[in-house]
Amino acid sequence: MKKTTLLLPLLTLLAACNSGDQAKSPDQTLAQSWPQIEAAGKGQPVSMLMWMGDPLINKYMSAYVKPEVQRRYGIDLQIAAGQGSQIVQTLAAELQAGQPSEADLVWINGETFYQLRQVDALLGPFVKKLPNAALLDLDNPFISTDFQQPIAGMEAPWGNVQLNFIYDSARVANPPNSFAELPAFVRAHPGQFTIPNEFTGMTLLKSWMIALSGQPKLFQGKFDEAVYDQWSGELWQVINQNRRYFWKEGRTFPEQLAPLHQLFANGEVAFTFSNNDAEVDNKVNQKVFPATARAYVPAPGTIRNSHYLGIVRGARHPEAAMLVINFLLSPEAQLKKMDPNVWGDHTVLDLAALTPAQRRQFRQLPSRRYAPRRENLTGLALQEPDPEYMTRLFKDFRTYVIEGQAIGK
Amino acid sequence: MRSKLLTAFLILLFALPFALLGLLAVGEGWRFPAALPPAYSLEPLRGLVAGGNGLLAGLGKSLLLASAVAVLATVGGFVVARAVVGARRPGRWTALSYLPYALPPVLLAVLIQPFIIRMHLSGSVGGVLLGLLLLALPFATLLLGSFWSQQATEYEQLARTLGCTPGQALRRVLLPLAAPLLRTTLVQTFLLAWFDFGLTNVLSVGKVRTLTVQVFTYVGEANAPLAAVASLLLVLPPLLLLLANKSALLRKP
Amino acid sequence: MKPLKPILPLYALLVLGLPLAGLGYALLGSVVVVGPLAEGFTGRYWRALGHEPGLGYAALYSLWIAVASVGLSVVLALGLVLRAQPTLRRAPLPGLLYVPLVLPALVVAFYLFQLLSRTGWLSRISFQLGLTSSLEAFPELVQDGAGLGIILAHVLLIFPFLTLLFQAIYQESRLAELDQLTSTLGASAGQFRRRVAAPLLLRRAAPTVLLSFIATLGAYDIPLLLGRPYPQMLSVFIATKLQRFDLRELPAAYLAGFLVASGLLVLILVLLRLVNRSRVETG
Numbered sequence: 001m002k003k004t005t006l007l008l009p010l011l012t013l014l015a016a017c018n019s020g021d022q023a024k025s026p027d028q029t030l031a032q033s034w035p036q037i038e039a040a041g042k043g044q045p046v047s048m049l050m051w052m053g054d055p056l057i058n059k060y061m062s063a064y065v066k067p068e069v070q071r072r073y074g075i076d077l078q079i080a081a082g083q084g085s086q087i088v089q090t091l092a093a094e095l096q097a098g099q100p101s102e103a104d105l106v107w108i109n110g111e112t113f114y115q116l117r118q119v120d121a122l123l124g125p126f127v128k129k130l131p132n133a134a135l136l137d138l139d140n141p142f143i144s145t146d147f148q149q150p151i152a153g154m155e156a157p158w159g160n161v162q163l164n165f166i167y168d169s170a171r172v173a174n175p176p177n178s179f180a181e182l183p184a185f186v187r188a189h190p191g192q193f194t195i196p197n198e199f200t201g202m203t204l205l206k207s208w209m210i211a212l213s214g215q216p217k218l219f220q221g222k223f224d225e226a227v228y229d230q231w232s233g234e235l236w237q238v239i240n241q242n243r244r245y246f247w248k249e250g251r252t253f254p255e256q257l258a259p260l261h262q263l264f265a266n267g268e269v270a271f272t273f274s275n276n277d278a279e280v281d282n283k284v285n286q287k288v289f290p291a292t293a294r295a296y297v298p299a300p301g302t303i304r305n306s307h308y309l310g311i312v313r314g315a316r317h318p319e320a321a322m323l324v325i326n327f328l329l330s331p332e333a334q335l336k337k338m339d340p341n342v343w344g345d346h347t348v349l350d351l352a353a354l355t356p357a358q359r360r361q362f363r364q365l366p367s368r369r370y371a372p373r374r375e376n377l378t379g380l381a382l383q384e385p386d387p388e389y390m391t392r393l394f395k396d397f398r399t400y401v402i403e404g405q406a407i408g409k
Numbered sequence: 410m411r412s413k414l415l416t417a418f419l420i421l422l423f424a425l426p427f428a429l430l431g432l433l434a435v436g437e438g439w440r441f442p443a444a445l446p447p448a449y450s451l452e453p454l455r456g457l458v459a460g461g462n463g464l465l466a467g468l469g470k471s472l473l474l475a476s477a478v479a480v481l482a483t484v485g486g487f488v489v490a491r492a493v494v495g496a497r498r499p500g501r502w503t504a505l506s507y508l509p510y511a512l513p514p515v516l517l518a519v520l521i522q523p524f525i526i527r528m529h530l531s532g533s534v535g536g537v538l539l540g541l542l543l544l545a546l547p548f549a550t551l552l553l554g555s556f557w558s559q560q561a562t563e564y565e566q567l568a569r570t571l572g573c574t575p576g577q578a579l580r581r582v583l584l585p586l587a588a589p590l591l592r593t594t595l596v597q598t599f600l601l602a603w604f605d606f607g608l609t610n611v612l613s614v615g616k617v618r619t620l621t622v623q624v625f626t627y628v629g630e631a632n633a634p635l636a637a638v639a640s641l642l643l644v645l646p647p648l649l650l651l652l653a654n655k656s657a658l659l660r661k662p
Numbered sequence: 663m664k665p666l667k668p669i670l671p672l673y674a675l676l677v678l679g680l681p682l683a684g685l686g687y688a689l690l691g692s693v694v695v696v697g698p699l700a701e702g703f704t705g706r707y708w709r710a711l712g713h714e715p716g717l718g719y720a721a722l723y724s725l726w727i728a729v730a731s732v733g734l735s736v737v738l739a740l741g742l743v744l745r746a747q748p749t750l751r752r753a754p755l756p757g758l759l760y761v762p763l764v765l766p767a768l769v770v771a772f773y774l775f776q777l778l779s780r781t782g783w784l785s786r787i788s789f790q791l792g793l794t795s796s797l798e799a800f801p802e803l804v805q806d807g808a809g810l811g812i813i814l815a816h817v818l819l820i821f822p823f824l825t826l827l828f829q830a831i832y833q834e835s836r837l838a839e840l841d842q843l844t845s846t847l848g849a850s851a852g853q854f855r856r857r858v859a860a861p862l863l864l865r866r867a868a869p870t871v872l873l874s875f876i877a878t879l880g881a882y883d884i885p886l887l888l889g890r891p892y893p894q895m896l897s898v899f900i901a902t903k904l905q906r907f908d909l910r911e912l913p914a915a916y917l918a919g920f921l922v923a924s925g926l927l928v929l930i931l932v933l934l935r936l937v938n939r940s941r942v943e944t945g
Contacts, residue, residue: 049615055630062463080532081615081626086905089912090614092698093526102532102614115909119698191798197891252805252890258631266441266781268797287438391908402892403716412749420754422818423761426773429783433776441781441797442789492669502670504934505678510873511930512681512923513880513897519904519919520684523696547677604766607882607897621768628772628887640769647764 026123029318041319043074049082050107056282060343073323084112091121094314101314104321109307110147111387113155123311123318125153132329137350143306147384155308156325159345161276163203163302170292172270178299179211186245192270194247196260200275205393207302209235216382223388236400236407265289278344280370285341295371301380331358339365433637453634468642471619478541478602483594486549494557506547515607532614540612545598552594556587596650685923691916699909707913717918720899727809728878731816739824743832744855750829759822770815771887778803804888811888816878828863869937896922
C-alpha cells in the first residue's frame with residue numbers, strides 16, 4: 001500500500017508529459033486560411049530547436065522574441081538546444097515511432113534541410129501562407145536557394161550571412177588578401193592559424209576548395225564526385241604541407257567556434273572566422289574582441305548563405321509555429337536582428353517592398369564599423385555548393401587532417 | 410614540519426577551485442596576460458536574480474530532479490534489496506545491480522533513447538528521471554543490501570513473533586535500524602543525479618536545462634563568468650550536505 | 663513486510679530489460695535494419711570495422727587514461743595512508759579530503775581548463791613573473807596529446823576518495839596495532855608497509871578500485887572539455903559519431919556503441935567473478 005502512494009508522483013510526472021493535443025493532418029493544417037491559422041495558433045506553446053552557441057543570438061530570442069510573441073499571440077515560446085543531425089535523428093525517430101513531435105519549429109539550413117526532406121519530416125509548403133512572405137527577397141538566389149536546393153516553400157528564409165576572416169589589426173598589419181596568399185602567411189607566422197572543426201570551419205574549407213579550383217561554376221548543381229575528389233585532394237595537400245605552422249603544430253583543432261574566438265581574444269591565434277559578417281562588430285561592442293579587431297573577405301570570395309526556419313511535420317502546434325515565423329519575418333523583428341549591437345544578422349527582406357519609413361530605418365541602422373560593408377562584397381560572394389560537399393569535407397577533414405591518415409581510396 | 414607542508418598543500422589544492430571559480434564569476438574582460446581581472450562586475454550574479462539567463466530555473470530543476478531521484482531510488486532500493494535477500498539466488502540479483510556500473514551514463518542514454526522516444530518521454534523531465542533511476546536504483550539496492558543481509562531480517566521476525574504488525578515492525582524496528590544507511594543512500598543518489606551531465610544532456614534533447622547542462626552551454630559559448638556562476642551553484646548544495654553529514658558522502662558499494 | 667512478488671521481475675525489467683533492449687536496437691541499427699535511413703540488412707558496417715582504426719584507438723587511449731589515473735591515485739592514496747598517518751588523523755585533513763567529493767566532473771574539467779590552458783591562470787602568473795615570455799612557452803597541459811589534463815582531473819577526483827577508503831580500512835583492520843606488533847617481532851617499517859599493509863589495503867579495496875577504473879574507462883564530461891578531437895576517449899568517440907552531420911555514419915556509430923557496451927558488460931562480469939572468488943577465499 002505504501003508503494004502506490006510513492007509511485008503516484010512518478011506517474012503524474014510521466015503523464016504530464018503525455019498530454020498530446022489531437023492534431024490535424026498536415027494537409028488539413030495547410031488548407032486553413034491565415035485568420036483560421038491565427039485563431040488556432042493563439043495561446044499555444046511553441047517548442048523551437050535551435051543552435052545555442054552564441055550568447056547574443058540566445059539573448060535576441062529570449063529577451064526580445066519570446067516576450068513579443070507572448071504579448072502578441074499569447075504564445076509561450078520554449079527554446080531548446082539542437083542542431084544538424086541531432087534534429088534529424090530526433091525527428092526521424094519520432095516519425096518511426098509514429099508519434100507527434102516534441103518540436104514544432106526548427107532553425108536549419110543546408111544539409112539539415114536536405115536530410116529532413118529526405119525523411120519527410122518537414123511540413124509544407126507553408127511559406128506562401130505567411131503575410132510577411134510577400135516582403136521576402138526571393139529573387140535573390142542567395143536567399144531562395146539553400147545549398148543548391150530550391151526552398152520550395154518548405155522553409156522560410158530568416159537571415160543571410162557571409163563567411164569572413166577576423167583578425168587583430170594591432171597585431172597583424174597585412175593579413176593575406178586572398179586564399180592564394182594564405183599558405184605563405186601561415187608559414188611566416190607559425191602557430192597563429194587554425195581551422196575550427198565545425199560548421200564555420202567547414203564553410204571556410206568549402207570556400208578555400210572553390211578558390212583552389214578557380215572555377216566556382218564547377219561547384220554548382222548536383223554533387224560531382226570527380227570535382228570533389230580533385231579539389232578536396234588539392235586542399236588536403238595544401239593544408240597538410242603547412243599544418244606544422246598551424247596552431248599547436250596542427251596536431252589538434254578546436255572543436256567549436258566559441259573556443260576559437262576565445263583563443264583569438266586572448267591573442268593565442270591571429271585569426272578567427274565567422275559565418276556572420278557582422279559578428280566582429282557585436283563582439284567588439286561586447287568587449288569580447290579587442291577594439292582593433294577587423295573583418296574582411298579574402299579573394300576570390302567566401303560563401304554567402306541563408307539560414308531558415310522550418311516547421312516539423314509532426315508538430316503539435318503548427319499554426320502557432322507559423323505565427324512565430326511570421327513575426328520573425330516582420331520588418332520590426334528583422335530590423336532588430338540586423339542591428340550589430342543585437343545580433344547583426346543581415347535581413348532577408350526586399351527593402352523595395354517595404355514602406356519608405358521602414359526602408360529608412362534599415363538604412364539608418366548603426367553601421368558596421370569593423371565588418372566590410374555588404375555593398376563592397378558583391379563580387380566576393382560564392383554560392384553554397386550541394387550539401388554533400390560539406391558532409392564529405394567534414395568526414396575527410398577528420399580522416400586526412402585530424403587523424404592524419406594517408407590519402408587514397 | 411612535513412606534516413604542515415602536506416596539509417598546506419592539500420588546503421591549497423582543494424581551495425583553489427573555489428578561488429578561481431569565484432574570480433571568474435565576478436571578473437570582467439579578464440584576458441591573458443592579466444593575472445587578476447582588470448575590473449569586477451556583479452552582472453552575472455545579478456542576472457541570476459533577474460532570472461533572464463535561466464540559472465535559477467536550472468537550479469530549481471536540478472534540485473527537483475535530484476531530490477525525486479534520491480527519494481524514489483532510496484525507497485525503491487530498500488524494497489528491492491529486501492526482495493533480493495528473500496530471492497532464491499540473491500547472488501544473481503546482486504550481480505544484476507552491478508550492470509549499470511559497466512555502462513557509461515552517456516552510452517546508456519544513447520542506447521535507451523529510442524525507447525524513451527517511443528514512451529513519449531523524450532526531452533521531458535520524466536524521461537531524464539527514468540534514465541537517472543536506471544543508475545540510481547541499482548546503486549541504492551547495493552548500498553541497502555548490506556542492511557538486509559545482516560540481522561535485520563531476524564529482528565523483523567523477532568518483532569513479528571512479539572506481536573508487531575508488519576507496519577509496526579517497519580516503523581518501530583526496521584526504519585530506525587536502517588536510518589543511518591538510508592540517509593547515506595539518499596545523499597549518494599541525490600549526488601549521482603545532481604552531478605550527472607552525459608545522460609541528462611542526451612535524454613533531455615536540450616530541453617531539460619539542469620545546472621550541469623547549463624555549465625556546458627556556457628563553456629561552449631566561452632562565457633566563463635556565467636559558467637563559473639553555474640559551477641558554484643552546482644557545488645553549493647553538496648558542500649552544505651558535506652557540512653551537515655560528512656560520513657554520508659563516502660560511498661562504498 | 664511481506665515479500666512482494668512482482669518487485670524483482672519489475673526491477674529486472676527496468677535495470678536489465680531497458681539497457682538490453684537498447685543494445686539490441688543498436689545491433690539492429692548497425693546492420694541498418696532500424697534508424698532514420700533504414701534500408702534492410704547489410705553487413706557493410708561490420709565488414710568496414712577492420713579498416714576503421716578509430717574505435718580501437720579510442721579503446722587504447724581510454725585504457726591508458728584509466729590505467730594512469732587510477733594507478734596514480736592508488737599510489738598517492740597508499741602513500742598518504744601508509745606514510746602520513748599522524749597528519750591524516752589531525753584536524754583539517756579528514757574533512758579536507760571530502761571536498762573533492764562535492765565537485766562534479768564537469769566543474770573540475772572547466773576549472774582545470776581555466777587553470778592550466780596556455781591562456782589559463784597559471785600561464786598568466788608565470789608570464790607576470792617572467793618565467794615564460796609568451797603563451798607558447800607555457801607547456802601544453804590540457805587538450806594535449808597524452809591526455810595529461812584528463813588524467814590530472816581524474817586523479818584530483820579519485821585520489822582523495824581512495825585515501826578516505828584506505829584510511830577506513832586501515833582503521834577497521836587495526837593496522838596500527840599490527841604495525842607495532844610486527845616491529846616488536848623485528849620487522850622494519852618499510853617491510854611492514856610493503857609486505858603487510860599495502861597488500862591488505864589493496865586486496866580489500868580492489869572491487870572499489872576496479873569500479874573506479876571502469877568508470878574512468880567510460881568517462882565523458884572530463885575528456886569532452888579537456889581532450890582533443892583525436893584521439894578521443896570511448897564515450898566521447900561514440901557520442902560525437904552519433905552527432906555527425908552525415909546520417910550515413912549512424913550505423914557505424916551504433917556499431918561502436920554496441921561493441922563498447924558489450925565489452926564493458928563482459929568486463930564487469932569478469933570483475934564480479936573475481937570479487938566473488940576473493941570473497942570465498944577470504945571467507
